[in-house]
Amino acid sequence: MKVKRLLITLIILGSLLVAPTDSTMAAGDELSGTIKEDGSTSVLPLAEAFALRFMKLHPRVRVIYGGGGSGTGAKDCAKGQVDIGATSRELKISEADLISYPIARDGVAIIVHKDNPVDELSLGEVARVYAGEITNWEEVGGKSGKIRLYSREEGSGTRDVFESKVMKEKDISGRAYFKKSNGEIQTAVARDPGSIGYVSLGYIEGTKALSIEGVKCTVESCKKGDYPLVRRLYFHTKGTPDEPVKAFIDFCRSEEGQKIVEQLDYIPLTL
Amino acid sequence: MPRYLVDKISRKAVLLCALASFFILVLIVVFIFRDGMAGFIENGIGAFLFGTDWSLKRGEYGVGVMILGSISVTLGTIIIAAPLSITCAIFLAEIAPPEVREVVRPAIDLLVGIPSVVYGLMGMVWLVPLIRDHFGGGGYSLLAAIVVLTIMVLPTIISLSEDSLRSVPRHYKESALALGATDWQAIWRVLLPAARPGIVSAIILGMGRVIGESMACYMVIGNAFAFPSSVLDPSRTLTSNIVGQVEEAAYGSSHMHALFACGIVLLVFIFIFNSVSFTMGRREG
Numbered sequence: 001m002k003v004k005r006l007l008i009t010l011i012i013l014g015s016l017l018v019a020p021t022d023s024t025m026a027a028g029d030e031l032s033g034t035i036k037e038d039g040s041t042s043v044l045p046l047a048e049a050f051a052l053r054f055m056k057l058h059p060r061v062r063v064i065y066g067g068g069g070s071g072t073g074a075k076d077c078a079k080g081q082v083d084i085g086a087t088s089r090e091l092k093i094s095e096a097d098l099i100s101y102p103i104a105r106d107g108v109a110i111i112v113h114k115d116n117p118v119d120e121l122s123l124g125e126v127a128r129v130y131a132g133e134i135t136n137w138e139e140v141g142g143k144s145g146k147i148r149l150y151s152r153e154e155g156s157g158t159r160d161v162f163e164s165k166v167m168k169e170k171d172i173s174g175r176a177y178f179k180k181s182n183g184e185i186q187t188a189v190a191r192d193p194g195s196i197g198y199v200s201l202g203y204i205e206g207t208k209a210l211s212i213e214g215v216k217c218t219v220e221s222c223k224k225g226d227y228p229l230v231r232r233l234y235f236h237t238k239g240t241p242d243e244p245v246k247a248f249i250d251f252c253r254s255e256e257g258q259k260i261v262e263q264l265d266y267i268p269l270t271l
Numbered sequence: 272m273p274r275y276l277v278d279k280i281s282r283k284a285v286l287l288c289a290l291a292s293f294f295i296l297v298l299i300v301v302f303i304f305r306d307g308m309a310g311f312i313e314n315g316i317g318a319f320l321f322g323t324d325w326s327l328k329r330g331e332y333g334v335g336v337m338i339l340g341s342i343s344v345t346l347g348t349i350i351i352a353a354p355l356s357i358t359c360a361i362f363l364a365e366i367a368p369p370e371v372r373e374v375v376r377p378a379i380d381l382l383v384g385i386p387s388v389v390y391g392l393m394g395m396v397w398l399v400p401l402i403r404d405h406f407g408g409g410g411y412s413l414l415a416a417i418v419v420l421t422i423m424v425l426p427t428i429i430s431l432s433e434d435s436l437r438s439v440p441r442h443y444k445e446s447a448l449a450l451g452a453t454d455w456q457a458i459w460r461v462l463l464p465a466a467r468p469g470i471v472s473a474i475i476l477g478m479g480r481v482i483g484e485s486m487a488c489y490m491v492i493g494n495a496f497a498f499p500s501s502v503l504d505p506s507r508t509l510t511s512n513i514v515g516q517v518e519e520a521a522y523g524s525s526h527m528h529a530l531f532a533c534g535i536v537l538l539v540f541i542f543i544f545n546s547v548s549f550t551m552g553r554r555e556g
Contacts, residue, residue: 071519094521148409153494154327155519163328171326174336174496177411177505180489180515191400192409 031244032060039066039073039086040157041181042106042200043233047086049260050103050252057251061244067181070157074098077236083245085236088157088200098236103252105267107201107222108161108229109209111186113193118142120211123228127166129196132173137194149176150185150197158182161231162198202265222267230267303534310532313525319532325496325512332529334536336496340413340506341540344492345482347417347502348424353474356425360432360470365458376433382426391487394419399491408503411493417502419491420481428477435469436462468551475548482540485510509533 037047044067051063068076070087074095077085091100110126112118118141121129128134130149138144151172152159163172179185182203189197190206197207201222209217212228221227235249251257258268311319314332322333363372363379394415403410439462447457463470493505494515513530520527 069518153515178494
């Protein structure tokens with residue numbers, strides 16, 4: 001009796017283990033398999049939406065995304081640990097042996113607390129604030145109070161763009177509060193009345209995005225190219241991708257994929 | 272199988288297991304030093320340990336700020352946690368009625384097992400805004416880290432100290448009482464000195480846990496690259512520096528070497544703590 005019951009249990013367990021591989025093998029011309037992605041947290045919401053839609057179209061494909069930052073994405077992709085590495089910046093020279101596919105564009109918003117009366121800063125002012133040269137909100141037309149800087153850790157794609165387009169020669173002050181992801185900056189800025197931060201356009205909820213050089217930070221102004229802080233988001237692969245990875249990237253860059261981009265307040269590629 | 276053979280085989284098996292854990296330790300040390308020493312050499316030992324500038328852009332790595340951060344967090348935590356936990360241990364070992372102890376002690380043992388990231392999360396959501404609203408500053412601060420780590424390390428020190436108080440032979444206290452000492456005199460003059468080695472090593476183990484804590488610390492300390500001028504300023508510890516940057520560091524780069532060198536500095540701290548705890552624990556009180 002005991003042996004029999006054990007056998008049945010084993011068979012059930014075994015069939016559970018076999019089932020997923022079974023279904024992938026049964027597929028004909030239908031796409032199947034697992035796509036592993038990793039990288040930028042700026043790309044994360046978009047990659048998740050892409051994945052959900054793609055998995056609905058191709059039920060035999062599983063897409064997994066991890067948000068480890070642009071550096072991690074490129075690194076893991078080069079090592080072959082993931083199929084797709086996502087970055088919110090261009091590849092660095094040390095990462096150049098990957099193939100890049102732009103999948104969308106994205107604005108970098110300068111955000112402050114909702115109750116902050118300041119609505120607009122120039123690029124120069126933002127740079128001087130982050131360099132620690134302007135330390136009080138009074139100096140840029142706000143209420144008197146210390147400015148608390150929130151920044152990303154070095155290596156972040158968003159920070160790379162922010163440094164090259166805003167800071168230029170200046171360095172971000174060491175007195176800033178450093179965080180590891182867009183979400184953490186958003187949360188911190190939303191709750192701290194004296195704060196300023198910079199995030200991907202998809203992370204401005206609960207905060208106020210400042211106008212830069214007189215241009216409002218919206219999807220429209222980014223699309224038109226008026227807003228100065230726009231960058232491309234990339235998927236990277238190591239070598240030419242096989243199916244289903246190729247189909248997935250094609251899907252993201254297709255008209256349908258770019259519709260998702262627009263729905264999520266990112267900026268579609270100009271095709 | 273003959274019994275002597277069973278004996279022999281099991282001896283060998285146990286020896287193998289013991290050697291395996293030792294071997295793993297050796298491997299860890301070797302690998303940390305292999306990459307970490309490169310970090311020291313690339314920057315120069317003095318510049319690395321006392322430099323205050325950590326910048327990928329300029330390729331300069333100095334951990335002066337972080338060493339000071341780690342030390343101030345550890346000292347701050349222990350100054351608050353040690354008296355609290357020792358009094359609590361005395362209460363549990365000597366004063367509390369058995370029914371109270373039966374409830375409190377398991378609760379404390381359970382607290383030891385709560386993952387530190389949970390403490391960090393609570394610190395981030397509750398403590399940081401509290402500090403910002405009532406004390407000023409950004410909330411993410413040395414103070415927040417000290418409070419979170421104090422709460423985290425209390426149960427560890429309490430349960431170890433209570434064990435060492437309980438292991439003091441009963442007749443020590445009974446003799447003191449027979450000589451006319453009050454209950455408190457017996458605890459303060461006899462019990463505590465007798466349990467001192469155990470209590471000291473409990474505190475030092477607690478210090479090791481604090482200096483090695485990474486995630487909870489990263490979530491509340493603010494991670495600024497600057498010397499804090501008050502407990503309300505943000506700071507950065509060696510561990511939070513590794514947590515914050517390891518994801519973006521490329522293998523074999525000088526950035527990764529510098530992070531491993533942080534690991535060496537941490538290892539040295541832990542080594543010092545453990546040897547102090549070891550010598551203290553061995554000495555008879």
